Each structure stands twice: as structure tokens, then as C-alpha cells.
Amino acid sequence: MEPSLEIYLALSGILFTIGAVGVIFKRNALGMFMCIELMLNAVNLTFVAFSRYYADVTGQLFVFMVMSVAAAEAAVGLGIIIAFFRNRLSIDVDDASILKN
């Protein structure tokens, strides 16, 4: 007796929702970055659940790809955050308004 597929999908959807709402609520660039990581993880859970219930290894392979993309995103995103902090002494995304007016 195992939990069925739809309950994994429900967990994944709830985590994705929390991440998406967090991206909108947070004004801190690092907080938004972490919320994006949470959304990527929710999608990974979907991949692994489908891989298990259809007995196909493709889902797990693409989880690996998503993790590599997340690592690349971490390197470049944190670089951008540090460069922004150097110029503005803040990582509040509301301060990134130099193109306004």
C-alpha cells in the first residue's frame, strides 16, 4: 500500500503555489531566488512521481537536467545579486528602478 499518484501531484502543486506567491510577496532578491528554487523542486517532485508510476527512467534523467540548470542559475544569479549590491548597497528589487522615468 503506497500513496497514490495524485497525492504527490497535490503536494507538488501546493509547493509550487507557495513558491509563486513567495516570488510576488518578497522584495528581497535573495528571497525571490530561493522561492524560484522551491518552484523548481516542486516540478522535480512531479517528474519523479510520474517516473515511478509509469516505470520510465526519463523523468529522473530530466530531474538531473533541472538540477544542473538550477546550479548554473545559482552561479549567475548570485553573481548578478552581488554586482547589484555593489552598486546600490541593497538587494531590494524596488531599488532596481534606474530605467524608470
Place this chain on the structure above:
Amino acid sequence: MFSDILFFLFAGFAIACAVSMVYQKNPLYSAISLVGVFISLSCIYVMLAAPFIAAVQILIYAGAIMVLVVFVIMLLNLDEDAPLNRLRYLYAVGGGLGLILLAQTFFIYYAVMKAPKQAIDQTETVGKTMSIGSGMYTEYLLPVEIVGVLLLLAIIGGVILVRRFEPPQLELVVNNELEARDKEDEKDDYRVAF
């Protein structure tokens, strides 16, 4: 029954940590809550017969990415988040978006009822590292190579983004330029005097 209890334990821990991550004002507490989410998701991967993915989840996410994030938080020495002051309507937008996404989630919950109820019993081969590795180097060779190029680009981009054009070097360049001009002026003066 036992695995149901375990699943609800880990799922509840994951959701609680995710809510805590969004709720915390201090970025460091957010990061530690996110590590909690990663660890409980890793436990769920083990329950889904994917031990390789579970190990990689701990190694890459909790081990590498979050250490990088905590490092940046410590490096920048951030204050706590200020509450939204200018863009208050974003609370309404976020709440509405969250409700829509949750509705979609529960729609999926009812739509997937036709899917296979019980896991197909081929877990002896599917979740193992060997099957993932052989799939990676035969059928999915091209995506793996594309990911390799992407990682190379990320390395180059990270180095270029964080490189600093230091003011002393700039001054050095300017000083050299000024000295060169002075010498030329002296030459001109000499020529005039001559």
C-alpha cells in the same frame, strides 16, 4: 499504511518549511527553512524508489546551492526585509494568483484519477544509478552535452559578472596617460625653446 504515515509526515514538514521560508523576514532563517524543504523532498524521493535522485538532491541543493546562498547572505550582511510599502497591491495580486494555482492543483488532483493507481513493479531497475547513467549516455546524449555547455557558460558568466574594475587600476591608467601627455608637452616646450 506505514508509508502513508511517512508520506504525510514528510509532506507536512515540507509544506511547513516552505510557508516558513516565505514568512520569515530574516534571509538566513529563510535559507535554513529551504534546506528543510530539500531534505524532506529527498526523503519523499527515497519513498518513490529514486535513491540516486535523493542523494543528488542532498548533494547539489542542500550541499552546494544553499551553501552558496548562505555564503552570499553572510557576505552582504543583510538587514531584515522591510514590509511592502510602495506596492501594496502586490499582496492582492499574489493572493489571487495563489488561489488560482491552488484551484488548478485540486483540479489536477481530480483529473489524474484515471492514472495507474499502483506503481508498476519495475522498480528494481528504474531508480538505480546504472539505468540513469546508461540512459544519459545513450538515448539522451544530446541534452547532457547541452547541459555541459550551459554549465561552462555559467562559469564564464559568473567570473565576468563578479570581476571588479578596481579604481586604483583606473587611476594608474589615468596617471600614465597624464604623464605621457606631460612628456609630450615638455617635448613641445623644448622644441619651441629650441
